[in-house]
Amino acid sequence: MMEIRHLKLIREVAETKSLTKAKDALFLSQSALSHQLKEIENQLGTQLFHRVNKQLILTNAGKMVLESAERILQDLEKTEMSIKKYVSGTSGTLRLATQCYTCYHWLPSLMTDFNKEFPNVELEIFHSNDASVEDQILDGSIDLAIIYENSDRQNVDYHELFRDEVFALVPAGHPWTKKSFVEAQDFQDQTIIIHSYPLESVSLFSQLLIPEGVSPKKVMQVQVTEAVVELVKAGMGVNVMAKWIVEPYLQDNRLALVPVTKRGIHRTWHAATLKDEKRPQYLENFVQHLRCNIGGLCCCTN
CATH class of the missing domain: 1.10.10.10 (Winged helix-like DNA-binding domain superfamily/Winged helix DNA-binding domain)
Structure with missing residues (x-):
């Protein structure tokens, strides 16, 4: 031969x-x-x-x-x-996923900065909004995941990015707007609009309702943020989301934000990558771009 x-x-x-x-x-x-x-x-x-x-x-x-x-x-x-x-680390493909769809709004501006430094790196986006995102890291389907809840997988590195707080989104004039904050029992007679299942991946449920043993009247799944906002305006339910995502919709004074519990519901966001792997330089730098571009801004409507 x-x-x-x-x-x-x-x-x-x-x-x-x-x-x-x-x-x-x-x-x-x-x-x-x-x-x-x-x-x-x-x-x-x-x-x-x-x-x-x-x-x-x-x-x-x-x-x-x-x-x-x-x-x-x-x-x-x-x-x-x-x-x-x-x-x-000068060229390659970076496969990215996040735990929620609403994170992707920051991507164009982030990539503008990142692409100046690494013009030969392609970005592929994978939509994954549940616990399977860490499985995708482990099986090699993706290179990096942006998550706000992690299960401390043995072979996954978690790079802390920032912390944010979520608030109850209600229509203007809702009884909750007269409260300093709402608690678990307040959600018992409400229709709660969530971004995705399972409920254990939704911050409101994992941090408050499930531990307190509270079940809402109804849970409605809506994946599009604009649709969530319109449903809340129409009085069809309440939602819990971080402040930045709803700020553009507050200008017409038809919506209001109410803190959830006195201590608040906070999330710590991480960039997850494979542990102990020789990562290309562009992957390391992408994590830094995440910190600079979305630190304190990126969040999900869950």
């Missing part, structure tokens, strides 16, 4: 038309090159070069081998260059 060293020999001899000249480029003795050439020709059962006026000229069979050699070696060289760029 022909090997890479054979293909390199054919290419170099075809270019220089001489074993003497080819030996310097291949760092082999002339006798070693002669032996390798005979080895290839015996293997193929045909001559690859004619001797013409002390020069080695390709036969038709040799031309066929050279054509394949150039294609294969060019592909290998491109692959080697791509791997070197990946290892050095």
Whole structure:
């Protein structure tokens, strides 16, 4: 079977038309090159070069081998260059997911800054809004996940980004607007609009309602933030979300935010990556861009 060293020999001899000249480029003795050439020709059962006026000229069979050699070696060289760029952290693909869809609004501005530093890094976005996001890290489906609840997986690194607080979103004039804060029992007779299941992944439930043993009248799942806002305005339910996401919708004075419990409901956001893996530089830098671009701003409507 022909090997890479054979293909390199054919290419170099075809270019220089001489074993003497080819030996310097291949760092082999002339006798070693002669032996390798005979080895290839015996293997193929045909001559690859004619001797013409002390020069080695390709036969038709040799031309066929050279054509394949150039294609294969060019592909290998491109692959080697791509791997070197990946290892050095200058190019590659970063596969990203978050625990909630509303996080993606900050992505364009973040990528503008990140792309200036790493123009050859592609970003692929995976929509995953439940506990499976850590499984995706572990099985190699994604490279980085932005999460606000983690299960301390053994092989996952959690890079702390920031903390935020969620508030109850209600229509203007709702009885809760007269309260300094609401507690678990206040949600018992309410329709609660959530972004996604399971309930254990929703901060209101995991931090307050489930521990207090409180079940709301109804739970409604709506994944689009604008639709959540309109349903709350219409008095169809209440929602709990961080302040930044709803601020643009507060301008018409049809909505209000109310703190949840005296101490508040807070979340710590992390960027999750595989533990103990030699990560490319662009992945490390992306975590820093997350801290700079969304620190204190990114949140979910859960």
